[in-house]
Amino acid sequence: MVKDLEFLEKKASYCLGLAKKLGATESCVIVNNSVSETVNFRNKKLDESNRSDDLGINITTYIGKKKSSISSSNLLDDNLNILIEKCIETTKNTPEDEFNSLPDKDLLAKEVKDLNLYDDTHIENDQKIDYLKKLESAASNDKKIINTESSFTQNKSNFILANTEGFCDGYKTSSFTASSVTVAKDEKSMERDYEYSSKCFLEDLDDAEELGKQAADQTIRKLSPKKISSEKIAIIFDKRIAKGMLSTFASAISSSAISRGTSFLKEKVNQKIFPDTINVLDKPDILKGLGSRNFDSEGVKTETLKLVEKGILKHYLIDTYNGKKLKLKSNGRCGGTSNLYFENGNVSFKDLLNSKSKSLYITETIGHGSNIVTGDYSVGATGFLVENGEFKYPINEITIAGNFKDMFQNITLANDLEFKYATNSPTMMIEGMVVAGK
Amino acid sequence: MSDFFEKSDLSRSEAENIISDTLQKCDDGELYLENSKSESILLDDNKIKNSSYNSDLGFGFRAISDEVVAYSHSNEISKNSLKQSSENLKSTLKSIKGTYNHEIPKSNKKYYENINPIEQKSLNEKIKILNEVNNYLRSKDDSIKQVTANFLGEQKSVEIIRSGGETLTDVRPLIRFNVSVMLEKNGRKETGVYGVGGRQSYDSYLKDDKWKSVCDEALRIASVNLESKPAPAGEMKVVLGPGWPAILIHEAVGHGLEGDFNRKKTSAFHNLMGQKVASEGVTIVDDGTIDNRRGSLTIDDEGTPTEKTVLIENGILKNFMQDRLNARLMKTKSTGSGRRENYRHIVLPRMRNTMMLSGNQTQDEMIKAVDKGIFAVSFGGGQVDITSGKFVFNCTEAYEIVNGKIGSPIKGATLIGDGPSILKEVSMVGNDMMMDPGIGTCGKAGQGVPVGVAQPSILINKMTVGGTKL
Numbered sequence: 001m002v003k004d005l006e007f008l009e010k011k012a013s014y015c016l017g018l019a020k021k022l023g024a025t026e027s028c029v030i031v032n033n034s035v036s037e038t039v040n041f042r043n044k045k046l047d048e049s050n051r052s053d054d055l056g057i058n059i060t061t062y063i064g065k066k067k068s069s070i071s072s073s074n075l076l077d078d079n080l081n082i083l084i085e086k087c088i089e090t091t092k093n094t095p096e097d098e099f100n101s102l103p104d105k106d107l108l109a110k111e112v113k114d115l116n117l118y119d120d121t122h123i124e125n126d127q128k129i130d131y132l133k134k135l136e137s138a139a140s141n142d143k144k145i146i147n148t149e150s151s152f153t154q155n156k157s158n159f160i161l162a163n164t165e166g167f168c169d170g171y172k173t174s175s176f177t178a179s180s181v182t183v184a185k186d187e188k189s190m191e192r193d194y195e196y197s198s199k200c201f202l203e204d205l206d207d208a209e210e211l212g213k214q215a216a217d218q219t220i221r222k223l224s225p226k227k228i229s230s231e232k233i234a235i236i237f238d239k240r241i242a243k244g245m246l247s248t249f250a251s252a253i254s255s256s257a258i259s260r261g262t263s264f265l266k267e268k269v270n271q272k273i274f275p276d277t278i279n280v281l282d283k284p285d286i287l288k289g290l291g292s293r294n295f296d297s298e299g300v301k302t303e304t305l306k307l308v309e310k311g312i313l314k315h316y317l318i319d320t321y322n323g324k325k326l327k328l329k330s331n332g333r334c335g336g337t338s339n340l341y342f343e344n345g346n347v348s349f350k351d352l353l354n355s356k357s358k359s360l361y362i363t364e365t366i367g368h369g370s371n372i373v374t375g376d377y378s379v380g381a382t383g384f385l386v387e388n389g390e391f392k393y394p395i396n397e398i399t400i401a402g403n404f405k406d407m408f409q410n411i412t413l414a415n416d417l418e419f420k421y422a423t424n425s426p427t428m429m430i431e432g433m434v435v436a437g438k
Numbered sequence: 439m440s441d442f443f444e445k446s447d448l449s450r451s452e453a454e455n456i457i458s459d460t461l462q463k464c465d466d467g468e469l470y471l472e473n474s475k476s477e478s479i480l481l482d483d484n485k486i487k488n489s490s491y492n493s494d495l496g497f498g499f500r501a502i503s504d505e506v507v508a509y510s511h512s513n514e515i516s517k518n519s520l521k522q523s524s525e526n527l528k529s530t531l532k533s534i535k536g537t538y539n540h541e542i543p544k545s546n547k548k549y550y551e552n553i554n555p556i557e558q559k560s561l562n563e564k565i566k567i568l569n570e571v572n573n574y575l576r577s578k579d580d581s582i583k584q585v586t587a588n589f590l591g592e593q594k595s596v597e598i599i600r601s602g603g604e605t606l607t608d609v610r611p612l613i614r615f616n617v618s619v620m621l622e623k624n625g626r627k628e629t630g631v632y633g634v635g636g637r638q639s640y641d642s643y644l645k646d647d648k649w650k651s652v653c654d655e656a657l658r659i660a661s662v663n664l665e666s667k668p669a670p671a672g673e674m675k676v677v678l679g680p681g682w683p684a685i686l687i688h689e690a691v692g693h694g695l696e697g698d699f700n701r702k703k704t705s706a707f708h709n710l711m712g713q714k715v716a717s718e719g720v721t722i723v724d725d726g727t728i729d730n731r732r733g734s735l736t737i738d739d740e741g742t743p744t745e746k747t748v749l750i751e752n753g754i755l756k757n758f759m760q761d762r763l764n765a766r767l768m769k770t771k772s773t774g775s776g777r778r779e780n781y782r783h784i785v786l787p788r789m790r791n792t793m794m795l796s797g798n799q800t801q802d803e804m805i806k807a808v809d810k811g812i813f814a815v816s817f818g819g820g821q822v823d824i825t826s827g828k829f830v831f832n833c834t835e836a837y838e839i840v841n842g843k844i845g846s847p848i849k850g851a852t853l854i855g856d857g858p859s860i861l862k863e864v865s866m867v868g869n870d871m872m873m874d875p876g877i878g879t880c881g882k883a884g885q886g887v888p889v890g891v892a893q894p895s896i897l898i899n900k901m902t903v904g905g906t907k908l
Contacts, residue, residue, distance in 0.1 A: 042505075042702070049530040051510040051523070052782060069488070073513040074495040076445065086491060093561045094489045125530070147704050183704050183825055190706060192825035225826075230672040230908055260483050260584055262620055262629075366821040367830035369852045369904070373620060373627050378669075378852040378904045380821070380830035397828050399852045399904025401671065434906045436671035436854075 001156075003033040003055075005170060008160040011075055015059050015084060016164055022088045024061040024164075026102050030297070031057045031075070032159035039125050040151045041132040044140065047149070049125060061087050065096040099324040102298070107330055108167045109295035109302075116287045118156075118172040119201040128152040131178065131208045139182050139212030144220050146190075147183035150212070152176075154202075167299040175290075176202045180215035186223045191394075193219035193363075197420075200288045218363070221384075225394035228385065228437045234359040235400055235433050236352060236386065239416070241362055242342075242425035244370075246280070248404060250337050250423070252372045253313065255322030264375035264405060265313065272311045274408050277345060280308035282317075284338035291339040291422030295332060302332035307340075341424040345413030349427050352414045354389035360435060361386050362400065375404040395437075402433040440473040440595040442497075448517045454603040460501055460524045461601040465536040466762055467501040467527075469599045470739065471515070472781040476592040477556050481568035483584065489561065498781040501527040502763055503534040509784050538601050539766070545743035549727055549734045550637035552609045554593040558639045564589050567649060575619060575653050581664075582657070583627070584620035589613070591640065594780075598741040606741035611637050612732065612888060614877055615644065617656040621664050630660025631818075631834070635876040638730045643876075659816060659835050662847045669851035669905025670838065675811030676853065676901045677804045677839065681872035682817055684893035687722060688792050688880065689820035689829040690857040691715070695724075695749050695757075696882075697764035697775070697787040699824050706827030706858045707755065715755045716861030719797045722750040724759055726774055726790035732876040733791035733890035737774070740785055744774035749792075750861070761787040779885035789880060791890035797867025801895040804866050806842040812903055813837045813844055814853070827857040830904075852904040860898065868895030 008031040019027040033055050040048040057080070060069040068091040070083045132150050139148045153176070160170035177198040184191050195215035197206035237245070249265075257263035265273065274280075284302040286292050295301050298320055305315050318326070319334035347355070362383040369379040378401035385392045407430050414427040443450045453469065461467045473495045480488040498511040499520065508530035510523035571587040591613045598606045614635035621628055632655040634643045643649075678686060691707070699705035707715065716722070726735045726744025735744045740762050748756050760768070761776030764787055777788040805813060813836065820831030830852050838845040871894040880889040 046506050046530070048507045048509065048784070049526070050508075050784065051526045053512040053514075053519075054782065055513045069490040070492065071490065072493045072495075074493060075513070078445070079493070079495075083491070083493060090489050090491065090561060093565070095486050095565065097485050097487070147702055190704075190825050192704070192823065232908065261622075262584055262627075364823075366823060366828070367832055367852045367854075368819045368821070369830075369832050369850075371629075371850060373629050374849075376849060378832070378850065378906075380828065380852055380854040380904070382823075382826070382828070396826060397854055397856060397902060399671075399830070399854050399902060401669075401851065401904050401906045403906075434671050434908060436902050436904045438673055438902075 002035045002158045002172065005158065005160060008033065008158060008170060009168065011057065012160050012162040012168065015080060016162060018081065018084050019059065019061045019088065020164065022085060023063060024088060025064055026062040026164045028060045028102060028163040029057065030159060030161050032157065034155060034157040036153055036155040037125065038151060038153040039128040039132060040149065041136050042149045043147060044133065044136045046129065059084060059087060061091050062100060063091050065098055065100050066091050066094050067097065067100040068094050099321050101320065102163050102165055103300045103320045103330055105165050107300045108165065109169065109299060112169050112171060112294045113285065115285060115292045115294065117200050117292055119174045121202045123154050123202060134208040135178065135180055135212040138209040139180050139216045142216055142220055144184045144186060144223065145182050145216050146185045148180065150180040152178045161299050163299060174200055176205050178205060178211060180212050182215045182219045184219040184223055188224045191219055191222040193222060198290060204288065222382065222394045225382065225396040227397045228395055228435065230436045230438065232432065232434055234356045234429055234431045236359050236361045237428045238361065238363045239425055239427055241365055242428035243421060243423045245428065246340055246342065246423050246425055248370045248372065250317060250340060253316045255316050255318040255326060257372060258316050259322045259325045262373050264372060268313050269316065271313060273313050274308055274311040274411060276311045278308055278311050278411060278413065279306065279343040281306055281343060282337045282340045286339045289339045289419065291337065293338055297335035300330045300332040300334065302338055305331060337423065339422055341417060342413055342426060344415040344417045344426055347414055349414045349416045350389065352412065352427055352429055353386055355429065357388060359386045360395065361391065377402050377404055377407065398435050398437040400433050400435055406432060442471045442473065442515055442597060446515045448515060448520060452517065453520060454599060456520050456524050457599055458601045460527055461538055463534050463536055464501045464503050464531065464538055465766065466539055467601065468740065470498045470781055471597040472496060472594065474592060474594040474780065475556060478588060478590050479564050479568065480588040481572055482586045484572060486565055486568065494780065496781040499523040499527060500784065501531055503531045503536050505767060506531060507763065507784060511782050540602060542600065542741055543743055547743065548736045550611060550730050553611050553639060555611045555613045555639050556591045556593060559641065567644060571617060571649060571653055574650060575657060579657060581621045581623045582619060583622040586618040588616050589640065596739065606737055608736050613640050613643065615649065615652060616877065617652050619656045619660045621660045623664055626664060628660050628663035630656040630658065630663065632656040632659065633875060633877040636730045636732050637734060662835055666847040666849045668907040669848040670903055670907045671905045673900050673902050675808045676898045677808060677811065677813045678896050678898065679815040680868060680870045680893060680895050682874040682891065683814055684792065684794060684874065684891035685817045685820045685831050687794050687893055688789060688891050689822040689831055690855060690860045691722065692789050692792045693822050694824050694827065694857050695759055697758045697760040697768060700758050701764050701768050705824050710755050710858065713755055714753050715858060716750050716753040717864045718753045719867050720750060720753050720861055720864055721795045722793065723748050723795065724789050724792045728791055731791050731873065731890045732878065732888045733789065735790060738776045739778045740772065740776040742772045742774040742776060744790060747773040759787045759789065761785050777887050779887055783885045786882060786885065788882065788887055789889050791892065793892035794894065796869050796871040796894045798869050799866045801868055801870060804868065804895055804897040805839055805844060807866065807897060808839040809841055811839045812848065813839050822857060828854060829857050830854045848905065854902045854904060863899040864896050865899050866897040870894045
């Protein structure tokens, strides 16, 4: 079972005490334990079982404005002694940086709300196997499906964050994740697709048969794809791809990219970067939310931020170090966003598909083609040609390209937002992008 | 070499007994122990931003029966913890009756020295070089607005204990030195990135001001990109430079030739063994035996000595890359390609240093043969869908070719192609094979492992370039 808070707290206070004794003026420690159990199926048979028990500790020590950190998976006291000694030694030898410090005391989280992030339910491997049997049987119904791989994971984690300003808090979280990857084949092609569900509570997990069927359907419809000609065309991004636009947006407004000057959104606060209809929220207190949290990885309280209001950028994502550099207060985003999402748009999914006589619906992109310095975007893509609201045929071996500065200004959102991941978007249309094909 | 049992209540002989007892009716399996020490020192924005040290210790216990793998890992090397893992494995593999395969090949060859690169250079010396890098670059060009430089050093000790007590060990050093530069001129920003590394001391890559050439290269790439114009969109001829562009080989055919995908018949290559998959003159090997290279290994993570595996010979598909599990199920032998990121992960067949060997044409001849196309010199990374065979890679330095001459630089773009057919479109193979600088990491199933690539210049008749200019 996952280790209790008492054990984690004892380790944390031992480290803070030792660091102080060895000369640290301030320090911060995070101790975590995570226990996962996974069962994998392949073609309706057990393929793999995997149990992991991970311990970790991360200690940051300060001597005045000097800072260094160590991390380890070995929590035995004699190992911690050696490491903390080494950390203090390294801190002494690292040059000063005026912006190094723990967070301002008044910004630290005071109360820890119960956000309903932990489900005590333990699901035995035999129950996982039952779920996967149902899933795979639904996934392999169609003869075109030639391979199914599916997986069920239960994860339970616990952590404590403590610093020398007296902050000491942590809580348990859980997740139950099921996924199905299917391969379909016809005379001309072989294609792969997937479906996935992850929840804090077991009872909320998608139905096994639904999940398997969804994966299979999404794979079969990709068979016998065509390549289209290069052209400028409206692109509709499936929700699972549209959320990636938000992730890029989040890295471009991170205080580290802003303070280093390496973001295409530098100095854009209070400027219009999206159309009027667009609002972006980062809401940390959603009950059972996959990105929910009470405080960030420095202990700073996290409150809801309306990052974009009517198309106007309102906030950066700020941590303590870069905040001090930018002369801004941390808004509790060290380690990134919580539950980040676009608010719903005004049109239905159907109306979005119908809004152009011809468009491309993208279900998968490959490659690392987002450049947050220049805003340039170019990735490989697969999807479907849409004509008059109907999916005509699958498409692959094309690329889509543009620049985020223009792309953001040309976004239209549907009203079909759901909270499936930590970062979520409704279906999204972007006009003016270039497809490269034949 | 680490003694994993030194501070444990578990003795080596007790561990051996638990291993043999757990694996007695299994086909294969082992206890994998790992102790790694790593450091990261980062200069950014004129300051030492980060100096951190990590020490990671743990074991992974694996039992295999037929196709089924049971795995359990933990950070605590103790009697209790290993017994709990053993119970986990046994509960997955009920009523089995296999015969443990004790056979494992042996070799005395070593491809790197037993050193700890972290200890070979003091923190102060490393910080001094990073500051010199920053000063050197910023004094070279006024338009430099940002310099990031970092050192990553690691020493990983592994021990594999098999049923019956047979033990195999390896100590693997690895370092990496990276420089990234951002230029700003007339309101436009561009970056250039370059790095070097391998399984030797920092000094092998840095001494005698060698670090300056890394800085110069990063600056050169950024300067070229500052002049770049929008990349074209559509199908055209592509000339790839030697060395790092071999990411193409890694993505287009490398992953598709890994044993697991072919056993499961989910690779676009699974039914092409012995068939022509590339133009004549194209030979591709995956080699774990090159001294001190980033992708080299003395033994793989199952204890098998690595080798040079011929994948494609003169256009014909010859071999897949295999770990023990997939080799057994496909009735062949392991090619020493069984790798894992660390003890938290199961073994998968993976690439080491994947190389296309030299032919006899020159890069000049290739450029001259192109009316309209692009010349790609440097890449950021790639990805492949092994089932459809479609792969991409992202240029970070490229030029247009117009009427047989290299023209203006073009903006970074993604190139997309089809793995099983792309190598048949190779119409010229250069005489200038080069290894990459030693910074590659390959990702598969959530596991990153260090790899290398190499190739000569090649001319590809047709590829789709993902630019914005129609």
